[in-house]
Amino acid sequence: MRLTRKISARLSAHRRSRFAGPAVLLVALLTTGGLYVALSPASAEKTADSTSEIAKGKALFLVGCASCHGKNGEGILTERGNQYGPSLAGVGAAAVDFQVGTGRMPMAQPGSQALRKRVVYTQDEIDALGAFVASLAPGPSVPAADEYEAKTDDPEAVSRGGEFFRTNCTACHNFAGSGGALPQGKFAPSLVGVSEKHLFEAMLTGPQQMPVFSNEVLSPQDKQDIISYLKKNEDTPSYGGFTLGSIGPVAEGMFAWLTLAVVVGAGIWITSQTARSKKTKKGDVA
Ligand code: HEC
Ligand code: HEC
Incomplete structure (x- = not known):
């Protein structure tokens, strides 16, 4: 108690001094000026x-x-x-x-x-x-590089990206991102070989027929995951054979069933043409 009283007594003694006002003003000015100098040059140069x-x-x-x-x-x-x-x-x-x-x-x-x-x-x-x-x-x-760079060795990012891609992009760009036709002679281009930055910017700005996927719709993280997924796909080698344009599992399954039907049909036709089946025709002599 006594100590505080002593300090305040001393302070008020100084406050009464003629120089107290100007001194406080000087300190205040120096602080603001100093802060201004410390903080502003970067932005001033930038402008x-x-x-x-x-x-x-x-x-x-x-x-x-x-x-x-x-x-x-x-x-x-x-x-x-x-x-x-x-x-x-x-x-x-x-x-x-x-x-x-x-x-x-x-x-x-x-x-x-x-x-x-x-x-x-x-x-x-x-x-x-x-x-x-x-x-x-x-x-x-x-966008900055660390926003769009693909993380192809992060399996979680790749699989999340795959989900986002299938819900948001396959309707126009197809399952493998190889593109597809749209009405009125327009088309969604193939996404193979598009740079990571341009992938991000396309989503962000929605060129022409493509919807805008603003950062509220697909967060920057979601976009980066999609990029990781697409780049991972590019790295995955194609094992040859007839890809059917990777149009998707249902269409590819239909193709398998149709092929099967043709093979079975051909088998039935061949067996119906044999000598044995002809023998049983009406009127034939055994
Ligand atoms: C409604 C159809 C539609 C949907 C959905 C769509 N796009 Fe597109 N996209 C297009 C069209 C059309 C273009 C061509 C625009 C142009 O040429 O200016 C395009 C262009 C692009 C390009 C530029 C390719 C290049 O060659 O430069 C990228 C990258 C792209 N889309 C990525 C995506 C991704 C990723 C998604 C999902 C998040 C998506 N798109 C969803 C229609 C679509
Ligand atoms: C011959 C005419 C023509 C010239 C020259 C031209 N543009 Fe375009 N621009 C268009 C048309 C038409 C569109 C809309 C169709 C489209 O998006 O492809 C467009 C679209 C754009 C868009 C997309 C706008 C959006 O909504 O996302 C940008 C950005 C753009 N132009 C920038 C430029 C810049 C920068 C230049 C000069 C280097 C330029 N354009 C030169 C005709 C032109």
Whole structure:
């Protein structure tokens, strides 16, 4: 008790001092200033960096993309009211990285489906284009490597991924991920050989006919499991023979039954053609 009283007495003595106010102010200012200096340079540099990145992206965009997507990515309508190129507000850097990174964009000419082509931009340029599009409106950003890298030697991830794949993807991409036809001349491409990053981005951004599997629908972990499953499948050697396009167990089973039916039918037909069966015909002399 006595001690606290002593300390407070001393404190109040100092408080009364002429320099107490300015000293406290100085300490407070130094602390805030120090904290600001310690915390801000990284983000300040980043803004400077990303401003020039966006400017670079915009320059590339005006040359290669604006003719279809508009100068500010707002989209262009044709006279008949069709989309020449859709608005890119909110599609995010991930969509750009996927579309340009797989060579789909810049589209050669508006058609029914943008196809994979030779990639015409360097990864640096793609990143700049992505930064520009992301600056139009917030959208999904390019995933980090540890989010999409396949874990092919984790059997649990692979089997979970297989389940997610069968529920969400086989309807269009088929059981083996080898792709399939869709109405109106469109198709879901084969997933064999697609890079892990592009697999993740396709799910995240849902190109064309494909639904968007946002991180709320399929968590980043679920997506990574699907990638692990697909990559594990690619590693698994094919044991030869007629794969039937791996269309699935029911269809393959039907094929086996049909083959069996043909074999049995042929057997019956052959036996009905023998001399013995002819002998029993009516009117024949024994
Ligand atoms: C000849 C016209 C044309 C050009 C040039 C073009 N695009 Fe496209 N773009 C389209 C059309 C049409 C679509 C919609 C169909 C599709 O998704 O394939 C599209 C779709 C996209 C999408 C997907 C949008 C979404 O909703 O996910 C992105 C991203 C994109 N373009 C970026 C670009 C970038 C970046 C460039 C320049 C490097 C570019 N495009 C050049 C016509 C074009
Ligand atoms: C409703 C049908 C449909 C479903 C369901 C679907 N996709 Fe797709 N997917 C498509 C179509 C159509 C394309 C082609 C889009 C394009 O070319 O722009 C595509 C493209 C892709 C691509 C790009 C391949 C390439 O060659 O670059 C990947 C990767 C992909 N899908 C993965 C998946 C995964 C993984 C799932 C399940 C989580 C899935 N898709 C579910 C229709 C579908």
